[in-house]
Amino acid sequence: MILTVTLNTALDITYRVPELRPHATHRVTEALERPGGKGLNVARVLAALGHDTVVTGFAGGVTGTVLRQLLAQLPTAGDGLGGGSRPGAVPGGARPGRITDALVPIAGTTRRTIGVVDATTGDTTQFNEPGPVVTTPEWSAFMERYGRLLREASAVALCGSLPPGVPVGTYALLIREAHAAGVPTLLDTSGEPLRRGIAARPHVVKPNAEELAGLTGATDPLRAARDARRRGAHAVAASLGSEGMLAATAHGTWRAAPPRRLTGNPTGAGDAAVAGLLSGLVEELPWPDRLARAVALSAAAVRAPVAGEFDRPVYDEVLSQVEVTEHPTAA
């Protein structure tokens, strides 16, 4: 199975309003709740690709209870997601993978995020609560759980922000544990947790262009990605928004571009890309194929209404059209 770690899970709430007007009162015409946090979105996409996944991290309070109930209600089989049109695109054939809840209970209350969708423009305005404080005994319980889960994991994704009270060097610690267990790691975070995590030599980091520039100071993505590799990451797969992705690896450097710019909801596109990279890693696909899958999933996620889902026909179509070009090796 593939393990995803989401230390700062969230109950994601989406509100639809006819039109967002600052300082006015809005009647919400539709309210949706779903289990959120980057690692949970990644797990949903991995499951749709046929990979069994286990999600861990923390959940607590009434929002944590609702989150776990919604997680248990996710389809784990037979939702009409068939195989892809390109060989190897959907490993495991038509069978979706299972999502197993291995979240660690905490006394604090899981945060909510509110995404307000303006039905007129389609734009989303996002409000993210801070996370709950994690106590030392809760952290110990998580580390014990993490160690046990690593024994069965073929790869681990470390996703998102750190809740209050969790040390900024935590991802470095989790990466070292995975190294010791022989499990490859993918790190998707930002800021200081990304900087510290990279120093622990993860197999893959997946920053966006802005995070990469913040990390290295270089505004050219290629230069910044190579700089991030020198800082410790074995491979850097940077998302360049609608322009696709760039990967700097020990085996070469590639750019992958979608055939056209897709408009829609960009929330979750990065998580879909992580699922593409991670599934490609455990399937031992060559980097160009991993990148193509990540770019196609990302584009297909933009066309789906909520994070953690993707539009399967768009995925199949884009996957067959992604253009991957190799860069000359750096001097």
Next chain:
Amino acid sequence: MILTVTLNTALDITYRVPELRPHATHRVTEALERPGGKGLNVARVLAALGHDTVVTGFAGGVTGTVLRQLLAQLPTAGDGLGGGSRPGAVPGGARPGRITDALVPIAGTTRRTIGVVDATTGDTTQFNEPGPVVTTPEWSAFMERYGRLLREASAVALCGSLPPGVPVGTYALLIREAHAAGVPTLLDTSGEPLRRGIAARPHVVKPNAEELAGLTGATDPLRAARDARRRGAHAVAASLGSEGMLAATAHGTWRAAPPRRLTGNPTGAGDAAVAGLLSGLVEELPWPDRLARAVALSAAAVRAPVAGEFDRPVYDEVLSQVEVTEHPTAA
């Protein structure tokens, strides 16, 4: 005791953000939850004024559970709210009243409201979820409860919007029940439920100027208030925002104006005014005194951070300075 009815209760959530920017992602710096819905706010102000109150209506789901827990945690005694500076201002002396939870459980989930406070401007952007559907057996349980509570009530306030599935003529029904039990009624709602409710001859209606204009078509508040009386309301106490209130009654017509315009959070100002009017009614204060109290509470609510609370020193100060003037009787 005074009974307040809130058919569409809400878990009120307040988010503070540094600055509201449409279509951006915001980190919420502070998240507060409190039991909401107009009648619950009215009850809190009544309790602070020394009146025992009972709140009824519906609550259900996880948000309903949280709402009831927060309601149970409200201070019912000894929170430093002393007597007022004007005789009769705080009935019952220094003792705050009790708030008793008589909400009827439902299978649906109580709605949330999210108020996003822009810390730069102080303005609030509000998102209100639709309420839960109320089933016929749940409605019957409520009516049975309402009938029993009326037997002990000295007055009843009927507050706010109707949840989906509750007939638009419901307030008229509740007013007739109260008439039959000999209990005076105050109606604070808007639109068609207000129009239908007025026809059942409530003792007091408390529209704002906009609701009043929508009801009668007259833009002059005095003319509109007198029109609303002709439609059935025994008395109309209309809030005119920062300009105070206007009352058209069988005993005369008065305007009450605060000494100065107070800036702050207008949410809950109308609910504080309802509490002022209702407490004045059960204490059999003359109309000018009821109006003065309502205007002072309203101003003091504007100076409090959340609905259902008011700034006691502001209340005492404004109460001594409200100017009440009588209008000549209509021809």
